[in-house]
Structures are given as C-alpha cells and as structure tokens.
Amino acid sequence: MIKKYDVIIIGAGPAGSSAAYLLANKGFKVVLIDKSKFPRDKLCAGGLSGRSKKVFEDIFGSPWDKEIIEYKSHGLAFYHKDKYLNKLDDYKPIHFIYRVDFDYYLAQKAEQAGADFVQGFDIAELDGQTNTVTGREGDQYQATYLIGADGVRSIVAKKLLSQPFDKNRYAIAMEAEIDRKDFARSVDVPEIYCGSIKWGYGWIFPKKDRLTVGIVGLYKYNPNIKKVFQDFLENDLGLSADIDMKGYYLPFGRYSKKPGKGSKLLVGDAAGLVDPVTGEGIAFAMQSGQFAAQSIIEAQNINDPESAYRFYKKKLKKITRTLSHANFVKHLIYPEFSMRLLVKGLASSRDKYSIKYYIDLLADDISYPQYIGRLIRKSGKRIFKLLVT
Numbered sequence: 001m002i003k004k005y006d007v008i009i010i011g012a013g014p015a016g017s018s019a020a021y022l023l024a025n026k027g028f029k030v031v032l033i034d035k036s037k038f039p040r041d042k043l044c045a046g047g048l049s050g051r052s053k054k055v056f057e058d059i060f061g062s063p064w065d066k067e068i069i070e071y072k073s074h075g076l077a078f079y080h081k082d083k084y085l086n087k088l089d090d091y092k093p094i095h096f097i098y099r100v101d102f103d104y105y106l107a108q109k110a111e112q113a114g115a116d117f118v119q120g121f122d123i124a125e126l127d128g129q130t131n132t133v134t135g136r137e138g139d140q141y142q143a144t145y146l147i148g149a150d151g152v153r154s155i156v157a158k159k160l161l162s163q164p165f166d167k168n169r170y171a172i173a174m175e176a177e178i179d180r181k182d183f184a185r186s187v188d189v190p191e192i193y194c195g196s197i198k199w200g201y202g203w204i205f206p207k208k209d210r211l212t213v214g215i216v217g218l219y220k221y222n223p224n225i226k227k228v229f230q231d232f233l234e235n236d237l238g239l240s241a242d243i244d245m246k247g248y249y250l251p252f253g254r255y256s257k258k259p260g261k262g263s264k265l266l267v268g269d270a271a272g273l274v275d276p277v278t279g280e281g282i283a284f285a286m287q288s289g290q291f292a293a294q295s296i297i298e299a300q301n302i303n304d305p306e307s308a309y310r311f312y313k314k315k316l317k318k319i320t321r322t323l324s325h326a327n328f329v330k331h332l333i334y335p336e337f338s339m340r341l342l343v344k345g346l347a348s349s350r351d352k353y354s355i356k357y358y359i360d361l362l363a364d365d366i367s368y369p370q371y372i373g374r375l376i377r378k379s380g381k382r383i384f385k386l387l388v389t
C-alpha cells in the first residue's frame with residue numbers, strides 16, 4: 001500500500017533532519033527516509049564552527065546538549081607541512097562532535113517533533129512526476145513535496161534533476177582516528193596543515209581521547225589521495241601510515257546552480273554546499289534544510305507546491321553568496337605562489353590577527369569581503385614587503 005505524506009525527505013544527515021524537524025513542528029506529515037540504520041557513522045572531522053552553533057540554535061530553539069560535545073577548543077593553530085607557524089588558544093570556541101552521535105541526535109529531534117523515521121530503506125525507484133519513492137521490498141511513499149538530503153552522491157540530484165555525481169568537480173578527503181597517546185605531543189586546538197596537499201589542506205582535530213587526522217584536496221589534482229595521506233602522516237605528523245583510513249568526497253565550492261525544481265528541493269551536500277576554504281559543510285547543510293522547510297511552508301500557505309523551489313532559490317542566496325566568495329578566495333590561497341605568501345604571513349603575524357579573523361569568518365561574524373578587507377588593511381604593507389623579498 002502506498003503511504004501518503006506532505007513531505008518526503010531522503011537522507012537523515014544534518015540537512016534532512018533539520019528540515020524534518022522544522023516541518024514536523026509546523027504540523028506537516030513528514031517521512032524521513034535513510035538507507036542506513038542509526039546510529040550510523042559519516043566520515044567527517046566533526047568540527048562545529050560558531051556558524052554551526054548559531055544555525056543550530058536558530059533551528060532547534062535552544063543550545064545543543066552538552067553531552068554530544070566531545071571537545072571544545074578556543075583557537076586554532078597553523079602548520080606548513082611539519083613546521084609550526086602560529087597558534088591562538090584564547091579566542092572564540094570551536095566545538096567537536098562525532099557524527100555517529102550528532103546525526104542520531106538530530107534525527108531523534110525530528111522524530112520527537114513528529115516525523116516518521118524510516119531507516120535501512122533501499123530505494124529501488126524514484127518518480128519525480130508524482131514524488132513517489134519505491135523501496136526494494138515494494139513499499140511506497142508519496143508526497144506533495146520531496147527533499148533530496150542524500151549527500152554528495154545524491155540519487156535525487158541524479159535521477160530527478162539530471163545532475164549526476166562527477167568526482168572531477170569535487171574534492172576528495174581521507175581520514176583516520178588515532179589515540180592521543182600515539183601522538184608525540186598534546187593537541188588542544190584544531191591544527192591546519194598548509195602545503196601537504198595540492199588545492200587543499202590537512203588537519204588534526206582534537207577529541208576527548210582521540211585525534212581525527214585528515215586531508216582534503218581537489219580530486220583532479222590529487223587522484224593519488226591515499227599516497228598523499230600516507231606521506232602526510234609519515235612526513236608531516238611523524239605517524240605510522242599503517243593505520244585504518246577512509247576516504248570520501250566533498251563538493252568543495254561546486255554548488256548546484258539549479259538545486260531543485262517545483263516541489264523538489266536539494267539541500268546540504270546534495271546541493272553541493274561546502275565551503276572550499278574552510279571545508280565546512282554541516283552549518284550549510286542544516287541551514288539549507290531550514291530554508292527548504294521555510295520555502296515549503298510558504299508554498300503551502302499560498303496552496304502552490306510548485307512555487308517551493310522559487311522561494312528556496314531566493315533564500316539559498318545567503319549561502320551561495322558565501323560560497324561564491326569562498327570560490328574566489330580559494331584562488332588567492334591554494335596556488336603555490338600565494339600559499340608561500342600565506343605561510344610567510346602566518347608565521348610572522350605577531351598579534352595573531354590573521355587567525356582571529358579566520359575564526360571570526362568561521363563564526364559567520366564577518367563575511368569573506370570583510371575578512372579580506374581586514375587582512376589587507378592590517379597587513380597591506382607587509383604583503384608588499386613579502387612580495388618583494
């Protein structure tokens with residue numbers, strides 16, 4: 001028998017669960033469908049910026065539970081390969097979670113708000129004319145609206161919007177978890193490693209007992225990502241490369257120019273919403289889920305489901321504007337010449353303002369144009385000196 005809903009949401013990551021929570025709260029009949037059984041893991045460094053915190057509180061109306069936070073730091077450190085550059089450890093907080101906990105926590109919030117959560121669902125067919133989803137067992141769901149929140153390899157984007165996944169447009173990341181005791185020194189703030197990969201960066205993110213070590217870069221420049229990661233572990237971090245590691249793709253600035261059609265909307269990674277400079281995607285996933293929910297509510301208010309995408313596209317500009325700026329800035333930092341300049345600047349910034357501005361940017365307290373403007377005002381003369389030395 002076909003089960004009827006107002007909204008079908010495919011994918012229960014931060015994007016899908018945020019949308020499900022808001023819509024169910026407003027009385028919509030929502031089904032949240034995921035191929036995995038929860039709690040399930042998702043490859044991610046688990047960094048929650050100040051932007052994520054603000055977006056979370058705006059959606060869920062209260063701060064997140066302390067129990068889901070694994071670690072809280074108050075700064076950031078930069079390295080160039082194995083060389084320390086600079087560090088700030090007394091500024092705005094950055095939080096760290098494990099996605100296995102965080103995503104389950106969000107999905108439970110959606111369920112508590114009244115959404116039906118269908119897990120371990122294997123999609124056999126998607127019908128975009130009627131917004132009908134059919135499972136391998138023959139079970140069917142049909143709704144007025146459909147949200148594709150199924151991540152970077154979205155089948156909703158591919159099957160309903162003819163936007164197939166293309167790894168050459170995206171970034172590839174590799175990650176491993178290590179015990180703190182297996183690392184030579186203590187890590188109290190997230191560490192970013194420049195110069196370890198082409199068009200990308202490496203990281204160590206602190207957790208309570210462990211460290212998440214990873215690397216990300218544009219796939220087209222790093223098709224040999226496993227070797228790049230092994231070199232990073234051995235040469236830059238002094239770790240053994242003989243550890244469990246996993247890889248996955250990130251959209252890295254390549255957002256969809258047409259993230260929907262009529263009553264069908266794409267959110268989060270399915271719409272390509274990851275910042276190519278900071279690597280941040282969770283905040284944009286939750287926020288796009290929020291925008292999708294608001295757009296559906298507006299479309300329903302005027303009894304015109306097909307207008308949902310029009311509302312959504314307009315709201316999404318808040319995110320795509322930021323990602324367009326980030327796409328521009330990535331050309332200022334990732335090429336080798338500018339990377340050298342950046343490294344010199346970071347190493348010599350005595351009052352650590354460049355790290356402060358970066359954390360402000362991560363917190364959405366300043367925009368990219370403001371970030372660049374502040375850097376130029378503060379270090380214009382020094383940039384000139386660096387260019388000529």
Ligand SMILES: Cc1cc2nc3c(=O)[nH]c(=O)nc-3n(C[C@H](O)[C@H](O)[C@H](O)COP(=O)(O)OP(=O)(O)OC[C@H]3O[C@@H](n4cnc5c(N)ncnc54)[C@H](O)[C@@H]3O)c2cc1C
Pocket residue numbers: 010011012013014015016033034035036042043044045046047048049121123149150151152153154155173174175214248249250267268269270273274279280281282283285
């Ligand atoms: C190595 C790595 C590190 C990262 N680190 C950070 C970080 O520190 N901070 C940050 O902000 N961002 C980070 N990101 C980016 C972040 O993980 C993503 O932007 C974010 O997960 C996007 O959320 P989402 O809800 O759109 O998709 P996802 O979290 O990918 O969720 C998609 C959901 O859809 C389900 N699904 C997929 N296909 C189907 C299907 N056919 N049927 C049903 N369900 C399906 C999946 O099971 C999954 O539950 C990182 C990414 C990577 C790869």
